[in-house]
Amino acid sequence: MTGEPVLTVADLSVRIAGLHILQGVSFTVAPTGVTVLLGRNGVGKTTTLRAVLGLTPRGGEARGTVRMGGRDLLDRPTHRLVRAGLGYVPEDRDVFAGLTVAENLRLAERRGTTPAYDRVFALFPELDRRGRQRAGSLSGGQQQMLAIGRVLLNDNRLLLVDEPTKGLAPKVVTEVAEVLERVAETVPVLLVEQNLAVVRRLATDAVVLSAGRVAWAGGAGELLGSAELTRSLLGVGSGEVRA
Amino acid sequence: MTDSMVEAPPARVPDELTPHRRGWHGLRPYLPLVALAVAAVLPYSTLELPGIFEGPLNSPGTLQLLAVCLVFGGLAAGYDLLFGRTGMLSFGHALYFAAGVYGTDILVTRAGLPLWQAALLTIVGGTILAGLLGAVALRTAGIAFAMVTLAFAQVGAILVARDFGGLTGGEEGLPLDVSGLPAGLVGVANTVNLYWLALAYLALVVFVVHRVSGSPTGRVLAGLRDDERRIGVLGLDPYRFKLVAFTLAGGLAAGGGVVYCLIVGGASPHITSSELTLSLLVMVVLGGPGTRWGPVLGGVGYMYLDHRLTAFGSSDAVESLPAFLSRPLSQPLFVLGTVFILAVYFFPGGLASLRTRLGPLARHLPARRSP
């Protein structure tokens, strides 16, 4: 890791409906490359991303500190955090199914800045062609492109990307990974990903969560290079990689 | 006050689960019995409480007011089985109460049945009605459920108001034909018996609700309130448990209707209005949802205020205020509605949370006195 971290999470605890989902999670996100958040199902990866964005559900409570550029993010409203440069690509895409592709993109436009349509359409020419199509009728891969595209309409300091390849066909997984690789050249990414092939391709740093705590943090190469580490932390042999 | 907005309502923890402290709290389990005994012998008192009641405690007027209050205490406790204990927001609970009132009235007055038969048929009928309508309404959840129950209750209001077959007396209401009733329940002199009947109803409802919420079924209901998915994960069918609670609460409300019909001597269409259900909600929230005594206190207090505020509104103190103050204050619903809104903001646990809230203060005071 080089340079000041773009995001510092310190002692983050989240309680939802009386359950301690996160118990003092601390890690940093490097200013370049892809930091990947790993762990078995239900260890709190998505909860971590959402807590950073201030999206802890009603009745839940997030404590600790989350800092970006010297400012504490916790307890600030989500829309302000996003405007301050946090781009969010949620789990399950969450595009607006009843709106057209063009409307989905237009929603992300902000007053006072010029939306970078050329950047988005250069990455995803299909979004330009399908502008009048309802987003609900797009394929899963196209919806994922739209979810990433609408975030790239604005300049971001950090992208939070939650399981972008979930439920996609193998060929589409590769396409999404390619896109994220290109995106990560210009903006740091905090990625939650289960697909180890994609992790192997993208990750520069890795943080492994286990039962609401950080079990391991360090270079992605070190983690994935050690069969013992991957087995003990992720419960898979290094050869057992889902494509 | 700002603290109280963030903190979860303490009233959500049932009384049964809070640890008992030593000392006089050892007596606490017996307090309900003491209260019941006091309430039972109250009609023997000729105490005058000026400003609180118009006549002495044993006057028929006071006893009737108290009886109505007790019935609504029981009604609110039954409604809390849905709202506070299971988390179901029904806006149609007035329907089952009204079914009890009109059912008794029609069976006695129009069909000429003896009271015990009419009461039994009415309660059974009200329970079946709740079971059937609940079976449909519970296919929805949350806000949609609220609207559906509201719509079903509206059917009751329409049926009563349009007076199909001349059964309900329409807008006029239907006075109860007392000629066939047991002599002990008829006449001003026997108001005390109606009072005891209302007290018995309240005690029964509190007992049933207490037993149900302490049972395994009650724990499932509490689980449904907190997080329905968790109950589903346990392999239990939320629908069936909710239907049981809905049916039971409907049956209890119908029973309250029978008693109310006897106390006021008939039925009038305003008891079918959605306003009554909204009032039940107000009672439970003011008292403290999910607690044993909160809804009872809320129901009794609400009905008392509803009656007394009318008198208060026409009192000299209020009359002498400028019109823009005195006119709203003479409307009980304005006062109660406003108090309710304030309670939602500042007293999310209702009256029942007062003890927990004032507890630290009370412990603090004697400590100061002894240096």
Next chain:
Amino acid sequence: MNTIVLLTLTGLGLAALYFLVASGLSLVFGLADVLNFAHGLFLGVGAYGTWWAAGNLPGAGGEGLGFVLAVAFGVAAGTVVAVLVELVLIRPLYSRTIEQVLVTVGLSLAGVALLQATWGADARPFPRPAWTRQVTGILGAQVPNGGLLLIVAAAVVLGALLAFLRWTRYGLIIRAGVENREMVTALGIDVRKAFTLVFAIGGAAAALAGALGGVYFGTVSPGQGGSLLIFAFIVVVIGGMGSVVGSAYAAVAVGLLQQFVNYYGASGVGDLCVVALLAVVLLLRPQGIAGKVAHA
């Protein structure tokens, strides 16, 4: 034939009234998850505002432009009350759905009581221009002009709402927010501004319903909003929460059903059929005709 035309048009008049109330309820519920029992109060404020203005506001009256001014005043009053309710009472309870419902329940009880305290419980004669009391011959049927006025007003409101939802930035935000509110904030948009906006729109439409309903019925009373509100709720559920178009279809279905059955069956049976329709729709399609989508 005459009877059928007359029943259709009076049924549509009723539908227009339902739509004016239900469209706002539906948007408020769809976007902000608030089941607004105080919506009937906005209607009452609109009706009494118009009634008061016609008698007291300089320039306003019961005829011509004066009447238009009186209605405008009533609508403005309803809008202001709705915005204040959102800002002062609803917003502090953001995302606490049950508490919000409770507050609107308290508000509906207290608000109606306040109207009653101020202007009495009895119905008062409503100022209405002479031409609204006359009838127009349509295909041989003598249709009251007050009802036609309602139909035209509702059609205009429907068109305006759809254009607003379809073509404006805030319309886009509302449509998106009805679908997934959280994701709208995650795109950097302060969705609460849109909440205030839908309350304002809903309040204005309900106040208009109050004013024109007063013309249609000829009287105004504090409880008027409450009984309309229940049928408006039914329209919202049948139409699908959050859908303006769904509300329009459902309002027409409910209005016509009620009018025809009440005429050909016994009075009141139509109301029962409406509730039966609600039960059937819920059993077949729990999400309503249109589902939870704000269609443009």
